[in-house]
Amino acid sequence: MKIMMIGFGTVGQGFAELLLEKKNELPEKIEIVAVYDKKMGGAVNHNGIDLKSLLEAASSGQVYSLQGGIKEVDVPNFIKEVPSDVMVEVTYTNLETGEPAYTHIIEALKSGKNVVTTNKGPIALFYNELKSLADKYNRILKFEGTVLSGTPAINLAFSSLKGSKINKIRGILNGTTNYILTNMQTGMSYSEALKEAQKLGYAEADPTGDVEGWDAMAKILILTNVLLGGGITKKDVFREGITGITADMVKEAIMEGKKWKLIGEAKVMGNRIEASVKPQKISKEDKLYSVDGVLNSIVFTTDTLGEVQIVGPGAGRRETGYAVLSDILSLS
Numbered sequence: 001m002k003i004m005m006i007g008f009g010t011v012g013q014g015f016a017e018l019l020l021e022k023k024n025e026l027p028e029k030i031e032i033v034a035v036y037d038k039k040m041g042g043a044v045n046h047n048g049i050d051l052k053s054l055l056e057a058a059s060s061g062q063v064y065s066l067q068g069g070i071k072e073v074d075v076p077n078f079i080k081e082v083p084s085d086v087m088v089e090v091t092y093t094n095l096e097t098g099e100p101a102y103t104h105i106i107e108a109l110k111s112g113k114n115v116v117t118t119n120k121g122p123i124a125l126f127y128n129e130l131k132s133l134a135d136k137y138n139r140i141l142k143f144e145g146t147v148l149s150g151t152p153a154i155n156l157a158f159s160s161l162k163g164s165k166i167n168k169i170r171g172i173l174n175g176t177t178n179y180i181l182t183n184m185q186t187g188m189s190y191s192e193a194l195k196e197a198q199k200l201g202y203a204e205a206d207p208t209g210d211v212e213g214w215d216a217m218a219k220i221l222i223l224t225n226v227l228l229g230g231g232i233t234k235k236d237v238f239r240e241g242i243t244g245i246t247a248d249m250v251k252e253a254i255m256e257g258k259k260w261k262l263i264g265e266a267k268v269m270g271n272r273i274e275a276s277v278k279p280q281k282i283s284k285e286d287k288l289y290s291v292d293g294v295l296n297s298i299v300f301t302t303d304t305l306g307e308v309q310i311v312g313p314g315a316g317r318r319e320t321g322y323a324v325l326s327d328i329l330s331l332s
């Protein structure tokens with residue numbers, strides 16, 4: 001299988017490292033034939049780019065220095081013109097427009113490529129449109145890494161839960177906020193816990209996307225529209241982050257035997273769907289109570305099995321690189 005990669009940052013490199021590590025265990029030969037990253041340039045080799053050289057070039061920020069290297073391209077044209085079976089889209093997430101990934105995915109599908117992405121923007125905002133386009137061109141659109149990184153969530157629901165009706169989805173969908181709230185349990189203030197998360201690289205310098213609930217909201221949109229057939233948009237999701245949670249509120253919850261968690265929820269209510277992201281004070285009986293630190297979890301309520309829970313990492317270089325690998329393997 002020949003792969004083209006658009007974006008080659010943390011996730012792109014995590015995927016290439018796994019490909020190198022597991023190349024003798026994989027059921028088929030998977031080759032990266034083209035890479036382009038805005039920061040590092042790109043390279044094309046129709047016989048497959050040597051992965052060790054590619055990763056070395058990326059670590060010095062100079063992918064363009066490889067054989068077949070290129071400094072700058074018009075990305076949509078590059079996607080259209082370079083032959084490959086799959087386009088892996090791992091550029092940054094934009095929750096306002098979905099760009100540049102939205103255009104990249106359209107170009108790839110139209111030029112006959114399957115698409116694997118971990119980019120939340122285009123799937124949260126345009127899933128129905130992109131799925132229809134994929135169907136029209138008889139191509140496959142995969143996006144496991146958009147929710148809970150490589151922890152099977154989307155693919156689990158599509159495969160093993162295929163014969164079940166999912167009525168409700170409820171989860172801890174953001175590791176940064178869960179880490180902050182867990183640390184607040186030890187007596188830290190919100191700002192101390194945030195600083196600690198930033199020091200460890202769990203929170204960005206501007207933490208707004210995580211702490212105000214935008215990231216969890218994108219994931220609830222994806223889960224709702226993909227698995228509950230929702231067709232909802234950002235304005236349909238009630239969103240509140242964790243910035244209003246104080247040390248006193250956490251202390252009071254502990255005294256009641258409870259914990260504060262940022263919970264994303266979507267449930268089918270007759271012919272409409274109710275979706276929200278908000279802090280909730282939950283008790284020990286709640287399946288999400290013991291999910292602490294950077295861990296994520298989803299509880300699917302189904303008509304056949306009752307509640308099915310998954311717990312696992314929600315981010316990370318290797319973990320999200322694995323989402324790309326598992327999606328690619330599912331294509332063959």
Ligand SMILES: NC(=O)c1ccc[n+]([C@@H]2O[C@H](COP(=O)([O-])OP(=O)(O)OC[C@H]3O[C@@H](n4cnc5c(N)ncnc54)[C@H](OP(=O)(O)O)[C@@H]3O)[C@@H](O)[C@H]2O)c1
Binds near residue numbers: 075091
């Ligand atoms: N990291 C995780 O744990 C994780 C988990 C789940 C999902 N994701 C999602 O996966 C995607 C990739 O994440 P990441 O952590 O790998 O991000 P990253 O490290 O910032 O890498 C993204 C790369 O894409 C490049 N880029 C931006 N616009 C481009 C364009 N038009 N054409 C080609 N390259 C372009 C960026 O260059 P510049 O820096 O110059 O813009 C950067 O090198 C994001 O959408 C993210 O939300 C990440």
